[in-house]
Amino acid sequence: MNIGERIKELRTAKKLTQAELAAKVGLTYIQVGRYETQKSAPSSDVLQKLAQALDTTTDFLMMGSHDEAVAAQLTDKELLRLFKLVEQLSPEDKHLVKTFIDAFLTKRQIQELAK
Template identity: 95%
Template sequence: MAGINIGGRIKELRTEKKLTQAELAAKVGLTYIQVGRYETQKSAPSSDVLQKLAQALDTTTDS
């Protein structure tokens, strides 16, 4: 995954789906603050959370 901006990709997919950070957070059991931290790369999601985010955003972790 070198070179991939995971946070930017989360935000891109979230906005394509017209979801707020709070709506995405509710789908995966997080707070909107944590989603924001992932999007700004202040924090990195665990592999479990990344799988949940991918499912909520109708994508895979390979995308």
């Protein structure tokens, strides 16, 4: 699957027309159609806006499967499994998990600096 097919798949899954997606991103529906048919490629700025409007990442739009992209970067399978479970949580719970992780990592950095 290419970037255009992923954009179209996500757009239709969200029940958006090309015009509706274009309005969210600040484009014309013609340009969205060009991206979907691979007649044009989005700039990095537009790619970021598309990812945000489609509730995904630029990595997914460019490379494909979230699992493939994440698995390529994460070698700890247990950690990958936990992150998959976290993705299923409510937005509030996800935010809480991110806050905990950030606090833990910040504490570790401070401990390392204090050595």
